[in-house]
Amino acid sequence: MTDINDLLSIDRPLPPERSFSRPFWEASREKRLLVQYDKVAGAYQFYPRPTSIYTGRRDNLEWREVSGRGVLFSHTIVRRARPPFRDHEPYVLAMVTLDEGVNVMSNIIHCAEEDLRPGLRVKPYWHPLPDGRHLLLFQPDT
Amino acid sequence: MALSDMAIVGYAETKIVLRSEVDVWELGAEILDSLLERTGFEKGEINGLILSSSSTGAGNIFWSQTTADQLAVELDFCQTVDIGGSSPVGTVARAAAAIDAGLCDTVLCLFADTAVAENNGRPRSYGAEWTTPYGYLGAPAAFGMLSRYYDDRFGLDARALGKLAVAQRAHAVLNENACEKLRKPITVDDYVHSRMINDPIRLLDCVMPCDGASGILITRRKTAEQRGLTRCAVPVGYGERTNVGAASAIVDPTLTGHREASERAFAQAGLRPAQIGSFHPYDDFIIAIMMQLEMLGFCAHGQGAAFIRETDFSFSGDLPLNTGGGQISAGQCGLAGGGTNLVEAVRQLFGEGGSRQVSDTAHALVTGIGGIPYGRNWNSSTVLILSSNA
Numbered sequence: 001m002t003d004i005n006d007l008l009s010i011d012r013p014l015p016p017e018r019s020f021s022r023p024f025w026e027a028s029r030e031k032r033l034l035v036q037y038d039k040v041a042g043a044y045q046f047y048p049r050p051t052s053i054y055t056g057r058r059d060n061l062e063w064r065e066v067s068g069r070g071v072l073f074s075h076t077i078v079r080r081a082r083p084p085f086r087d088h089e090p091y092v093l094a095m096v097t098l099d100e101g102v103n104v105m106s107n108i109i110h111c112a113e114e115d116l117r118p119g120l121r122v123k124p125y126w127h128p129l130p131d132g133r134h135l136l137l138f139q140p141d142t
Numbered sequence: 143m144a145l146s147d148m149a150i151v152g153y154a155e156t157k158i159v160l161r162s163e164v165d166v167w168e169l170g171a172e173i174l175d176s177l178l179e180r181t182g183f184e185k186g187e188i189n190g191l192i193l194s195s196s197s198t199g200a201g202n203i204f205w206s207q208t209t210a211d212q213l214a215v216e217l218d219f220c221q222t223v224d225i226g227g228s229s230p231v232g233t234v235a236r237a238a239a240a241i242d243a244g245l246c247d248t249v250l251c252l253f254a255d256t257a258v259a260e261n262n263g264r265p266r267s268y269g270a271e272w273t274t275p276y277g278y279l280g281a282p283a284a285f286g287m288l289s290r291y292y293d294d295r296f297g298l299d300a301r302a303l304g305k306l307a308v309a310q311r312a313h314a315v316l317n318e319n320a321c322e323k324l325r326k327p328i329t330v331d332d333y334v335h336s337r338m339i340n341d342p343i344r345l346l347d348c349v350m351p352c353d354g355a356s357g358i359l360i361t362r363r364k365t366a367e368q369r370g371l372t373r374c375a376v377p378v379g380y381g382e383r384t385n386v387g388a389a390s391a392i393v394d395p396t397l398t399g400h401r402e403a404s405e406r407a408f409a410q411a412g413l414r415p416a417q418i419g420s421f422h423p424y425d426d427f428i429i430a431i432m433m434q435l436e437m438l439g440f441c442a443h444g445q446g447a448a449f450i451r452e453t454d455f456s457f458s459g460d461l462p463l464n465t466g467g468g469q470i471s472a473g474q475c476g477l478a479g480g481g482t483n484l485v486e487a488v489r490q491l492f493g494e495g496g497s498r499q500v501s502d503t504a505h506a507l508v509t510g511i512g513g514i515p516y517g518r519n520w521n522s523s524t525v526l527i528l529s530s531n532a
Contacts, residue, residue: 134273
């Protein structure tokens, strides 16, 4: 079986921050996961938005810290990529459903191809970025 | 809006090429020239111009105006439609609405893109922040995850999908405007064994980026009749849905806006799927065709493979599918690619399909797909039903 790469050695494109996503990135410096929560709808949302996806109202939103644990929703094995990911294929791109009920796109690392299945329990792996922030990756929660 | 008071009186298309040797505006001029020749309209009679999105023009904040300037058309109505691959189909509805509202009389809908030769796109989306750092490179990865989800839920039948790929390729062989590189027959085995790009998306699931242009001329049906243009295509039903599942944190990616869009289009047309004579779905990936068969009501959700196995999709079969080869086998002209499916539907209703002419020219169905949101299916779904002027 071919090695599924964890991409921990490559220089990834640095994500920009937007005025409304800054709390997420600030918390990532301390490896803490903040997710937006609509107090009126009683539901979380991801990725961070400038307003509630449920009600369209801004004051309903607050940031809540969550564990980052969840399950695999779906995945694909990338076999053709562009730089800087080229020549590091194959790697896993996935959607993870956090226990709080949101889907998050990320990479699954430290995982064999045959273990990738819907419902696989995963937990966060915070990958350091050169500017002090961390990128949220996932690994099997064993 | 009385959609059916309108008539598409002409269509035009350039050869689709791997990389254009001429400027996108020259391709546009080729379409204009061809439409004037075929319809007998004078340039001065065209007073509306609606463009599809174009990667070539994406960086140009005056895209529709500067294109109008290059073609020297004086206008009462002018705009670019920016719903991605849904844009060409979307121009038909917007042209009809503008004519119906008395804003203009005769509209050139122009779909031109040389995205390979000259891509000026500067996309702004969730991507740079939430997906690019993970090595997500757009559509093939999105459709890879979507296909895996479909497989987990319903089971994916690669040979059924291959049957769609083979049918479209056979049609491209008969289409002189299709990209030459793709005009070679393939088999289901070729499809199944083509190399994996983003599991389970294979090479033969994907469109090839190309350059090219197409267009239609649309006016009032009454005007068409007065001029003796009896051979025309009448838009009888249209539906458009953008951002399905926008207010949910978890969305089933196999459910698309084509369900809502087609319910509206079929109701407006007073037709059912069984009455469709030829089917021209937007095809950026083979599985998108199967998903649309389900969402448009040809079969139930999750039953696409069974429907495919029992249906003949050749131009002479039960449900002729993308009789020009679709974008997957004719080549995708950037953001103008949806024009390839649209123009082929019009050509079939005109009875000008030549060696691939379908027998039932009463009604054709064209769709659009545009944009890929975060972890869902696609941003915009459009459905257009055309009838011949019977």
